[in-house]
Amino acid sequence: MRQTWFDDFRGGALATLPLTVAVAPIGMIFGVGAAAKGLSVAEAVLMSGLVFAGGSQFVALDLWRSPAPWFALGLAALLVNIRHVLLSMSLGGKLQAFPVWLRYVSMLLLADEVWAMAEKRAMAATLTPAWYAGIAIPFYIVWLLATLAGALAGTAIGDPRALGLDFAFTAVFIVLVVGFWKGRETGVILASSGFAAIAVHALVPGAWYIAAGATAGIIAAAIQEFLWSEELPA
């Protein structure tokens, strides 16, 4: 029994190893960026530990001021991470081997990469709690340690703007956007979102441009799906 548990944990950890290695530099970039924005080492590590969602953490740095605007930052995190609702809906149907309380606990570590590896495993076999722990726990620990290393190195690295490091967050998001491309429909969604975001960003202070762009993109998707689509509803 114990042997099986360890085998499954190791299986999950080994399958996820490439992603666990790749997240280290991103965590370091976050730590460096946090230091450049004036967050203390403890604050940077606390954010990585409690939020554990890279995209929203980079957005928070973008919006970070002193004193920190908690409402704007909380709202931005909600908007950026709303995709987790979909991820946890999808994975939620594949947790038959988990006791109900453990299903909710495991969702606390649901990052994009963890989700992808768990879905991959669920296609081939029953996803066990031990396998999921093998995916999520090493990934989480590396994210924390990389944040710590980046925050400690921090300002020693030099002016992050001259090095282009402030652009790293935007670059990561652009790569993710390209990954979501599914053809013309995506183009209409992106154009609507981008146009609304730029307009609101120019006219309204704060993080509202994120909500405006997201809403415009979703409305564009709904119009395409319900009004323009030629297929009959299923």
Next chain:
Amino acid sequence: MSIEASAFAAILAMACATILTRLSGLYLMNRLRLGPRGRKVLGAVPPAVLMALVAPVALATGIAETAAAAVTAFAALRLPLLAATALGVLTAALFRALGWS
């Protein structure tokens, strides 16, 4: 190694918001019956949110950012996340070093 009260409140707000998104999908899964079209519209959320984040920086900040965004997007067609990000960062640094910002 200190934590400011306002920073702590902000981090807590972010954590609560994120935990809500992670748990609500699991909770909704059994209660909400989304048709394939509803699912598809909900699938527009990630690119719409990401584009809203990127557009003001990429298209309305300066030449360096716009050039770096174009390089990143092009690189992302062929290269993995880390390499494409590195190319974008290099482009931004290069343009700024040349004074084209």
